[in-house]
Amino acid sequence: MKILVVEDDETTARFIARGLREEGHSVDPVTDGREALIQATGSDYDVLIVDRMLPQIDGLTLVKTLRGAGNQTPVLFLTSLGSVDDRISGLNAGGDDYLVKPFAFGELSARVAALARRPKAMEQETVLRAGDLEMDLIARKVTRNGAEIDLLPREFAILEHLLRRKGRVQTRTMLLESIWDISFDPMTNVVETHISRLRAKVDKPFDCDLIKTVRGSGYRIDA
Numbered sequence: 001m002k003i004l005v006v007e008d009d010e011t012t013a014r015f016i017a018r019g020l021r022e023e024g025h026s027v028d029p030v031t032d033g034r035e036a037l038i039q040a041t042g043s044d045y046d047v048l049i050v051d052r053m054l055p056q057i058d059g060l061t062l063v064k065t066l067r068g069a070g071n072q073t074p075v076l077f078l079t080s081l082g083s084v085d086d087r088i089s090g091l092n093a094g095g096d097d098y099l100v101k102p103f104a105f106g107e108l109s110a111r112v113a114a115l116a117r118r119p120k121a122m123e124q125e126t127v128l129r130a131g132d133l134e135m136d137l138i139a140r141k142v143t144r145n146g147a148e149i150d151l152l153p154r155e156f157a158i159l160e161h162l163l164r165r166k167g168r169v170q171t172r173t174m175l176l177e178s179i180w181d182i183s184f185d186p187m188t189n190v191v192e193t194h195i196s197r198l199r200a201k202v203d204k205p206f207d208c209d210l211i212k213t214v215r216g217s218g219y220r221i222d223a
Contacts, residue, residue, distance in 0.1 A: 001046040001116050002168070005029045006036040006062070007078070008054055012101075016049065016078075019105045020112070033057025040066055045073050046116045046168075049108075052079040052090065060093045067094035074115035078103065117177060128163040130210055130221050133202065135163055144206060154179065155198045162211065162221045171218035195219060 003020055007013040008031045017027045028043070030036045034056035040048060048066075052059035063075050075097075077090040082100035090098050096118070097111050128135040132145045135156075142149045142159065151159065157179050162170060172191050176182040180190070195211065203209040212220045 001112070002026045002044065003028070003112065004036065004039055004043075004045045004048045006031075006033065006048065006050045006054060006059070008032060008051060015105070016108065019109065023109060031055070033059065033062045036062055037065060040071060040073065041069065044167075047112050048073050048075045049078050049112070050075055050095075052077060052081050052086075060089065063090075063094045074118060076108075076111055076115060078108070128160065130163055130166055131208075132206075133163075133210055135160060142202075144202065147205075149201050151198070151201060154194055155201070158194055158198055159202065162219065166221050169214045169218045169220045174218065 003025050005013055005016050005020075005027055007016065007029065010031070013029045013031070017029050020027045028039060028045075030039055031054075033054040036048075036050070036054070037057060040062075048063075050059045050063060054062070057065070059077060059079065063077075066073070066075075075095045077095045077098045078101065079086070079090070079098075080101045081090075087098045096115055099108060099111060126137045128137065133142070134144070135142050137160070140156065142151055142156065158175065161175065161178050173185065175191050176185070179194075199209070199211050203211055210221050212222060214220055
């Protein structure tokens, strides 16, 4: 995942960033709310971890501003302000979860993973594209280079999942959870089988492949 950590305490920020990077995530740490606003609006993050007490722009204002601009990236507030009223104000500002300092990194990691699994609000996006591939979500129609591609419902769902996360690797586990609603590995090749069938329709008849295999990680659409 790509995660923005907004924390003005350098020791805490380093601790969080190191732990998340050791888990394989990409982490951008920033120390004030204004820089966080620039970063969050200029890049595509999977999760934002935000302290409430920040210089320049405080955490509540930061999240309210992002939500007002239509940014629906999941937000975990991480703060020493732990009263019931503090939690309520954080959630009402647009936060998705709230963790009080001091905290255990294992809990932070689990909460970040849970937030990333939530589907993002993309109701306004009705057409997804990658190169010469186009998916019309309302008409449930897929075309490539003008030619219509007939997909089964599960194939359509996999392609939609990859297109919504264009440029980001989707692991086997992510696909199992999103497409099959399975939170454990059933030790079958169901994902590989469906990806192979999807490629036969989306890639094989055309000059270049859109669905990439990232060895040891998963699958990705780049275009």
